[in-house]
Amino acid sequence: MDNNAGAKGVGPLIAQSSEISRTLKQQIFEHVRGAGLCARVDISSSLQISPATVTSIINELIQAGFIHEVTTPPREGEPVRGRPPVSIAIRNDAFYVAGIKTNDKTHTAVIMDFAGNMLGSADIAHNSASRSASNILNEVNAVLQHALNASGIEHTQLSAIGLGLPGLIDCAAGKVIWSPMLDQQNIAFASLASDALGCPVYIDNDTNLVTLAELWFGKGRTVSDFAVVTIEHGIGMGLVVNHRIYRGAHGVGMELGHTKVQLDGALCRCGQRGCLEAYVADYALVREASTALNFDPSEMGDIGLVLDRLFDEAKSGHEAATTIFKRAGRYLATGLANVINLFDPSLVILSGARMQYDFLYEDEVLHEMERQTLDWQRTRPDIEVHTWGDLLWAQGAAALALSELTETLLGVSYTNQSAGAN
Numbered sequence: 001m002d003n004n005a006g007a008k009g010v011g012p013l014i015a016q017s018s019e020i021s022r023t024l025k026q027q028i029f030e031h032v033r034g035a036g037l038c039a040r041v042d043i044s045s046s047l048q049i050s051p052a053t054v055t056s057i058i059n060e061l062i063q064a065g066f067i068h069e070v071t072t073p074p075r076e077g078e079p080v081r082g083r084p085p086v087s088i089a090i091r092n093d094a095f096y097v098a099g100i101k102t103n104d105k106t107h108t109a110v111i112m113d114f115a116g117n118m119l120g121s122a123d124i125a126h127n128s129a130s131r132s133a134s135n136i137l138n139e140v141n142a143v144l145q146h147a148l149n150a151s152g153i154e155h156t157q158l159s160a161i162g163l164g165l166p167g168l169i170d171c172a173a174g175k176v177i178w179s180p181m182l183d184q185q186n187i188a189f190a191s192l193a194s195d196a197l198g199c200p201v202y203i204d205n206d207t208n209l210v211t212l213a214e215l216w217f218g219k220g221r222t223v224s225d226f227a228v229v230t231i232e233h234g235i236g237m238g239l240v241v242n243h244r245i246y247r248g249a250h251g252v253g254m255e256l257g258h259t260k261v262q263l264d265g266a267l268c269r270c271g272q273r274g275c276l277e278a279y280v281a282d283y284a285l286v287r288e289a290s291t292a293l294n295f296d297p298s299e300m301g302d303i304g305l306v307l308d309r310l311f312d313e314a315k316s317g318h319e320a321a322t323t324i325f326k327r328a329g330r331y332l333a334t335g336l337a338n339v340i341n342l343f344d345p346s347l348v349i350l351s352g353a354r355m356q357y358d359f360l361y362e363d364e365v366l367h368e369m370e371r372q373t374l375d376w377q378r379t380r381p382d383i384e385v386h387t388w389g390d391l392l393w394a395q396g397a398a399a400l401a402l403s404e405l406t407e408t409l410l411g412v413s414y415t416n417q418s419a420g421a422n
């Protein structure tokens with residue numbers, strides 16, 4: 001450490017484009033979008049910005065075509081005196097975006113307008129063996145076209161596309177570091193996708209998409225700090241800090257599934273030992289099930305069928321099957337307690353297909369989680385189990401597209417990927 005700071009100054013050096021320095025224009029635009037419909041005077045009082053500045057920025061945004069004035073009709077029975085009140089709203093038809101979620105069985109796409117209304121959606125099943133980028137992008141283009149047809153929107157009207165993939169994704173660099181969907185690693189997938197789809201494409205991992213869906217459309221809208229924990233093939237986590245999604249320095253943090261819960265423990269698919277995932281993810285349950293129920297999982301085919309059978313056995317009182325879920329639940333409790341001890345969120349949302357196995361969040365699990373959480377006389381965060389589905393994740397991808405598009409339009413971009421520049 002240099003104690004002679006003098007000429008170099010002290011304190012954090014915050015770049016102009018940092019989210020901390022949101023311009024008044026961004027603040028006003030986001031306020032209008034968040035409210036749906038609001039009066040100038042409300043904007044001024046909520047944001048503590050002078051009425052004159054609000055009027056000037058609102059006029060600028062109206063001229064740019066991003067927002068418009070809407071006459072609020074009098075409520076039934078209300079007398080009409082003078083001019084009807086005028087509110088501000090986002091112009092729905094100013095821009096359109098798409099959100100797409102890909103996984104190994106289905107691709108799902110949604111089309112949204114500039115105000116975040118969903119105009120249409122589509123999904124296609126696929127079982128193609130090829131994992132080349134060009135093949136995936138052909139499939140993505142097909143599902144996108146179906147969703148456009150369902151929405152009555154032309155491809156050329158799209159201004160941005162959000163695309164979610166499972167795996168390690170560097171959102172800011174537009175790079176897929178590793179994904180089970182692709183046969184190549186460290187690939188500049190966002191720019192390949194932008195070229196193939198003829199529109200700026202932003203990519204992120206699918207857990208961040210479900211987190212964005214909660215932040216934009218769900219319970220997370222009103223909570224400043226929350227975490228989303230997903231259990232699918234693996235265990236994922238999304239974190240929102242001060243109303244913004246946190247991605248880490250390289251976009252690959254939040255790997256809750258690979259935090260260690262046991263020294264020299266069970267072997268994880270990442271090659272290390274003792275990861276949370278190695279005790280809770282579907283392959284871990286199947287590994288245990290094959291011993292407890294005495295069958296060869298390779299003969300059962302689909303991993304989901306094996307788990308459904310294990311769950312049925314547990315529900316009908318099969319002791320070994322019940323123990324498997326309860327044990328996984330205890331490890332999950334440790335994982336959740338670690339999240340709470342580290343980040344102190346006010347809400348933890350559990351999501352993902354495996355949440356249908358209710359043993360994983362029964363009272364016993366939550367008590368164990370509480371027992372392992374430091375008790376500074378604080379209130380335990382709300383734990384909620386939310387619905388899931390590819391459509392919700394695709395909506396999160398559309399939110400990614402909308403948020404990147406808005407940042408570009410308002411002059412600040414979070415990411416520095418070339419796709420966002422046009």
Ligand SMILES: [Zn+2]
Pocket residue numbers: 257258268269270271272275277
């Ligand atoms: Zn691991």
